[in-house]
Amino acid sequence: MQQSVITDKFGRALQDLxxxxxxxxxxxxxxxxxxxxxxxxxxxxxxxxxxxxxxIERLTKVFLNLGVxxxxxxxxxxxxxxxxTTLIERLSHxxxxxxxxxxxxxxxxxxxxxxxxxAGLKRVNVSLDAIDDDTFMQINxxxxxxxxxxxxxxxxxxxxxxxxxxxxxxxxxxxxQVIPMAKFFKELGVTLRFIEFMDVGQTxxxxxxxxxxxxxxxxxxxxxxxxxxVDPAYFGxxxxxxxxxxxxxxxxxxxxxxxxxxSSCTRARIAADGHFFTCLFAGEGLNLKDILRGGxxxxxxxxTIVSRWKYRDDRYSDERTEESARNRKKIEMSYxxx
Numbered sequence: 001m002q003q004s005v006i007t008d009k010f011g012r013a014l015q016d017l018x019x020x021x022x023x024x025x026x027x028x029x030x031x032x033x034x035x036x037x038x039x040x041x042x043x044x045x046x047x048x049x050x051x052x053x054x055x056i057e058r059l060t061k062v063f064l065n066l067g068v069x070x071x072x073x074x075x076x077x078x079x080x081x082x083x084x085t086t087l088i089e090r091l092s093h094x095x096x097x098x099x100x101x102x103x104x105x106x107x108x109x110x111x112x113x114x115x116x117x118x119a120g121l122k123r124v125n126v127s128l129d130a131i132d133d134d135t136f137m138q139i140n141x142x143x144x145x146x147x148x149x150x151x152x153x154x155x156x157x158x159x160x161x162x163x164x165x166x167x168x169x170x171x172x173x174x175x176x177q178v179i180p181m182a183k184f185f186k187e188l189g190v191t192l193r194f195i196e197f198m199d200v201g202q203t204x205x206x207x208x209x210x211x212x213x214x215x216x217x218x219x220x221x222x223x224x225x226x227x228x229x230v231d232p233a234y235f236g237x238x239x240x241x242x243x244x245x246x247x248x249x250x251x252x253x254x255x256x257x258x259x260x261x262x263s264s265c266t267r268a269r270i271a272a273d274g275h276f277f278t279c280l281f282a283g284e285g286l287n288l289k290d291i292l293r294g295g296x297x298x299x300x301x302x303x304t305i306v307s308r309w310k311y312r313d314d315r316y317s318d319e320r321t322e323e324s325a326r327n328r329k330k331i332e333m334s335y336x337x338x
Contacts, residue, residue, distance in 0.1 A: 005067035008278075008312035015266035017068045019056060020337035021084065022076040023272050027105050028141040029129070031170060031197065033334050035141050051274045053087045055292050057094070059270065062302050064096040066309075068268075072101045072125070074337030076272065079108040085119040092120025101125060101162075103337070107144060110152035113159045123162030126153055130167075130177040131184050139174060153190060163190055166254075169212045170197040178212075178220050186225070186249050193239050193252040198280075213258040214240065221251065235264060260317035268309070271336050276305065279314035280336065 007013050023045050028035040051059070060071065071091060078084060079102075092100055101123040102116070109116075109124065116124075126149065130136040133145045156163050167174075167181055178194065185192040197211050221227060230241040230250060238261060239252030255261070269277040274289025286308050291301060 004065070006306050006309050008309055010263065010313065010315070012264070012312075013266055014063070014067055014268055014309050016070045016072070016268070017060070017063050018072050018074050018267060018269040018337045019060070020074045020076065020270065020272040021056070021078045021081040021087065022050070023334055024080050025075060025077040025105070025334055026080065026107060026142060027077070027144070029139055030141060030173070031139075031168060033332075038334070045273055049273045049289075051270070051272065051289055053083075053090060055274065055289065056087060056270075057090050058292065058298070059274075059288060059301070060091055060094060060097075062298055062305065063268075064094060065302065066305065069096065069098040070101070071097060071099070072103060074103045074269075076334050076337075077105055077108075078102055079104055079112060085112070085115045088116060088119040088121050099123070103127065103166075105140075106149045106152040106156075108152075110148070110155040113152070113156045113161060117159045117161055121161060123164070124156055126156075126163060126165050128153075128165050128167060128181075129169075130174045131180050132177060135174050135177060153188070157190070165190055165192045166195055167192060168195045168197060169217065171210045171212050173210075175212045178217055179224055182221055182225065182251060186244055186247070186251075189247075189249050191250045191252065193254055195254040196257040198256050208257070211257050214253040214255040215258065217253060218242075227251070235266070256317050260315075262315040262317050265314070269336050276308065277336055278309065278312045281317070282314070282336070285336075 005013055025033055027033065028038060073084070073088070088100065091097065099122050100120060102121055103125045104127070106126045106128070109126070128136070128146070128149050129139050131146055136146050137143060153163055153165065165185055167177070169175055169178060181192060194214070194217050196213060226245040227242040228245050230243050232241070239254050240259070241250055241252045243250050269280065270288065271277065271285060274287060274292070275285030276288050277285040286304070288301065288304070291304060
């Protein structure tokens with residue numbers, strides 16, 4: 001298959017691919033999978049509806065031939081997918097892939113870190129929304145304390161995995177944890193990224209009054225630390241990066257609400273059941289699984305993806321209003337992946 005680079009209606013190339021391997025999670029975070037919705041009676045995707053490892057590998061090859069260079073495995077909690085290291089090993093050997101990462105809540109990471117590294121994983125993004133146990137347990141609603149997550153972060157670093165910590169900040173939930181988190185991970189030498197509370201999905205109760213903006217967080221940090229800006233490492237980098245002066249440790253902000261970055265978005269997403277999404281805030285996706293299982297050739301799959309991306313005009317965060325946030329149907333974060 002001939003390699004090519006494709007762009008959408010705004011000239012944005014397809015460079016990064018997020019692949020969800022499961023819609024299941026062992027947390028019930030209030031802003032993502034609230035227990036009253038995702039309770040014991042909630043029906044998750046049955047195994048036969050998930051993309052197989054063979055199908056994920058085949059799709060990844062097609063995307064690599066369209067210019068994708070970075071893959072991140074997501075969920076749900078991707079470490080819940082059985083034999084996930086086998087998938088990582090298969091993907092890591094694909095020609096053209098420069099980077100493969102994984103997003104995790106890290107509960108299972110510590111005992112799996114060495115095997116993940118050996119399989120070819122390069123880095124992990126760990127979701128941790130508080131350093132205080134009571135706050136963290138209120139958020140994850142799963143009786144998990146912070147220490148197992150911290151232990152896993154340290155273990156991942158020791159194995160040679162790159163580690164970044166992501167903290168979703170919601171006013172009244174954990175905004176009092178901004179400084180404690182910054183102090184802790186500065187001391188640990190781990191990059192921390194603060195994420196503005198976003199209106200992903202239908203069940204997280206988003207309202208702009210709960211958003212703590214990058215400016216507000218930056219002002220808090222500036223009272224405690226001297227920060228210096230860091231240039232983006234590549235086009236389309238999501239985080240606005242800073243360094244604690246006199247150190248090599250960074251802190252960043254993901255500003256989807258207050259300072260949108262739609263104009264440089266190069267990311268696509270594949271849900272666990274094979275639906276292809278061109279925006280995190282999409283309402284519907286293209287069913288690549290049915291196309292694969294219907295007997296399509298790689299060229300036909302490629303042409304389908306190219307057609308969808310070429311006509312992509314998503315810029316939801318640029319256009320977001322209180323009304324659109326309330327009324328637009330959006331796919332849940334646990335389904336589409338972060």
